Amino acid sequence: MDALKNGWFSEINDLWPGISQSLEVEEVLYNGHSKYQHILVLQTKSYGKALVLDGIIQCTEKDEFSYQEMISFLPLCSHPNPKTVLIVGGGDGGVAREVAKFPKIEKVYQVEIDEKVVEVSRKYLQFMATGYDHPKVELVIGDGYKFVEEHKHSFDVIITDSSDPIGPATCLFEEPYFVRMKNALKPGGIICTQAGTYWSNLDQIKRTLNHCKDTFPKVGYAISSVPTYPTGQIGYMMGSLDETINFREPKTVFTDAELDKMNMRYYSDRVHRASFELPRFVEKELDL
CATH class of the missing domain: 3.40.50.150 (Vaccinia Virus protein VP39)
Incomplete structure (x- = not known):
């Protein structure tokens, strides 16, 4: 949840150092943990619903x-x-x-x-x-x-x-x-x-x-x-x-x-x- 600030989600990960993808968030639809990873579902302003696992965007409704x-x-x-x-x-x-x-x-x-x-x-x-x-x-x-x-x-x-x-x-x-x-x-x-x-x-x-x-x-x-x-x-x-x-x-x-x-x-x-x-x-x- 540290990646959610001021209404924006930012994907920050060492796999791609020095760059970040950010999405403006309208609503957090789900925020929880499984026994394997953190799961986040967001309603974003421009890309519809987004699935985020362990802080990494997996998919968005638009693309x-x-x-x-x-x-x-x-x-x-x-x-x-x-x-x-x-x-x-x-x-x-x-x-x-x-x-x-x-x-x-x-x-x-x-x-x-x-x-x-x-x-x-x-x-x-x-x-x-x-x-x-x-x-x-x-x-x-x-x-x-x-x-x-x-x-x-x-x-x-x-x-x-x-x-x-x-x-x-x-x-x-x-x-x-x-x-x-x-x-x-x-x-x-x-x-x-x-x-x-x-x-x-x-x-x-x-x-x-x-x-x-x-x-x-x-x-x-x-x-x-x-x-x-x-x-x-x-x-x-x-x-x-x-x-x-x-x-x-x-x-x-x-x-x-x-x-x-x-x-x-x-x-x-x-x-x-x-x-x-x-x-x-x-x-x-x-x-x-």
């Missing part, structure tokens, strides 16, 4: 769709026939909402360690938590790290919608987790995980990318714009068991009418291709 659509449809459209999907994290329900839209999907397992995040999201963030109401989605409250280990060769796509690499999410950015994901994939499977901003976390991105490179024969790094994330940008680490895959070229391309029917506001095949175009200094540092 959440960019992240949710991209972390879901980048891997789904890169896979030739995704039927079974595992989501690790994503307690707000936004990724489940997007994955369930994909026509070929038959089953979605959502594994979230913090039941309180799910409970709070269902009450205050219904625009994302609708993902839990889809008949294809099965919610499991538990440790996604262990769940992946216990389900070998089970999923076409694994999406890790984690918070940043501090606290309970730290293990999801380390090499043993990537090995576990690899073993949990079916032949030709794909993983996609939240992977920070290159403006502030390039060293962390490089370490995560190297874990991915050591585990998967083909990797990629894509980006999208999310104004309320640090520096206004977020990245997506992708890995595939198919060494012939071209992440830049989606295997599923939807018409504008199909995208409208799914209420897609950010993702398209054009955005998919463009998201892998990186500044030269990033390409050089990541050796892509």
Whole structure:
């Protein structure tokens, strides 16, 4: 609550030293602790409702769709026939909402360690938590790290919608987790995980990318714009068991009418291709 002063919330964290994102707050809707983290839901003046975990903005009503659509449809459209999907994290329900839209999907397992995040999201963030109401989605409250280990060769796509690499999410950015994901994939499977901003976390991105490179024969790094994330940008680490895959070229391309029917506001095949175009200094540092 020290971050709430004079009607403003400020996100201050050593992960992005020297910068801060601030939002004007109209009302504190929820303020409490789970056994894992501090949970805050704010009604902001310009970005609608906002979910904050341990002082870090996870999503806001105005711009959440960019992240949710991209972390879901980048891997789904890169896979030739995704039927079974595992989501690790994503307690707000936004990724489940997007994955369930994909026509070929038959089953979605959502594994979230913090039941309180799910409970709070269902009450205050219904625009994302609708993902839990889809008949294809099965919610499991538990440790996604262990769940992946216990389900070998089970999923076409694994999406890790984690918070940043501090606290309970730290293990999801380390090499043993990537090995576990690899073993949990079916032949030709794909993983996609939240992977920070290159403006502030390039060293962390490089370490995560190297874990991915050591585990998967083909990797990629894509980006999208999310104004309320640090520096206004977020990245997506992708890995595939198919060494012939071209992440830049989606295997599923939807018409504008199909995208409208799914209420897609950010993702398209054009955005998919463009998201892998990186500044030269990033390409050089990541050796892509």
